[in-house]
Amino acid sequence: MIDIGARIKHLRQINGLAQADLAERAGLTKGAISQVERNLTSPSVTNLFEILSALNETPSSFFADVDEEKVLFRKTDALPSEVTGYKSFDTLLPKSRYRSIVAYRATISPGRHTPPEPAQEGENYVLVLSGRLGLQLGKVSYVARKGESLYFSGEQEFAFSNKWKTIVDFLWVRTSG
Numbered sequence: 386m387i388d389i390g391a392r393i394k395h396l397r398q399i400n401g402l403a404q405a406d407l408a409e410r411a412g413l414t415k416g417a418i419s420q421v422e423r424n425l426t427s428p429s430v431t432n433l434f435e436i437l438s439a440l441n442e443t444p445s446s447f448f449a450d451v452d453e454e455k456v457l458f459r460k461t462d463a464l465p466s467e468v469t470g471y472k473s474f475d476t477l478l479p480k481s482r483y484r485s486i487v488a489y490r491a492t493i494s495p496g497r498h499t500p501p502e503p504a505q506e507g508e509n510y511v512l513v514l515s516g517r518l519g520l521q522l523g524k525v526s527y528v529a530r531k532g533e534s535l536y537f538s539g540e541q542e543f544a545f546s547n548k549w550k551t552i553v554d555f556l557w558v559r560t561s562g
Contacts, residue, residue, distance in 0.1 A: 387448060389433075390424040396440045396447075397422075398561040399485055401505040410439035463490070470499030470545075472552060489557045491545075493518070498546035504539060507560040511535040516553030519546035 397407050397418075404422070408415045412435055420426040421436070428436060437447055458478060468474040471491050478488035485507075493499065498519075511518065512534045520527040520535055522543045529535050537543070539559065547553045 388424070389427065390422045392447065393418075393436060393440070394422040395485070396442055398506065399487075400440055401507070401561055402440075403506065407436065407439055411435040468499075470497060472497070477556075478558075486558055486560045489559075490514075490555070491557060492552050492554045493545060493547040494552055495547055495550050499544050501542045501544045502539075504541050505561070507539045509535070509537050509539055509543075509560075510558045512556045514554040514556060516547065516551050517549050518553045518555050519548055520544075521546065 404418045405415045408418045413432060421428050437444055464476040464479060466474050472494045473492045475490045477490055513529045513531050515531050518529050520543060522537055523541045527535060
């Protein structure tokens with residue numbers, strides 16, 4: 386039998402949403418989302434469809450049997466995106482209802498910075514593959530060089546920068562609450 390509350394909570398977390406965010410998107414209260422996630426109440430069909438829509442999930446995929454988890458991700462599986470502030474930004478391990486992490490490979494051109502990433506539940510791990518990467522975490526700045534890494538909570542706003550003369554290339558792994 387499917388645990389509706391646990392599945393909704395997992396989907397909310399991998400989408401980086403707080404209960405209040407999901408509630409707002411679904412037109413419900415935070416308390417209603419909390420009760421559904423803890424299986425204290427079952428959502429009406431209408432409310433369930435609103436929640437799934439807010440999570441960009443279809444009812445058929447929500448109720449589908451758990452598929453075999455993908456293990457090998459090839460270079461051709463990477464999903465390139467145009468993200469402001471990045472020279473390149475590829476999703477190496479996309480969000481999934483089965484995992485609570487997402488992985489990116491990104492580059493930033495010399496003299497550029499990214500827009501601030503909003504605070505969210507979860508953790509961040511960054512490995513610098515080449516160049517130097519600046520991290521502005523709240524009011525504190527850090528610089529990581531090739532082979533060095535950064536580990537920090539996502540509970541405060543942060544931004545990356547490249548103040549140097551060569552491109553910085555890095556791997557970024559992000560978890561959700």
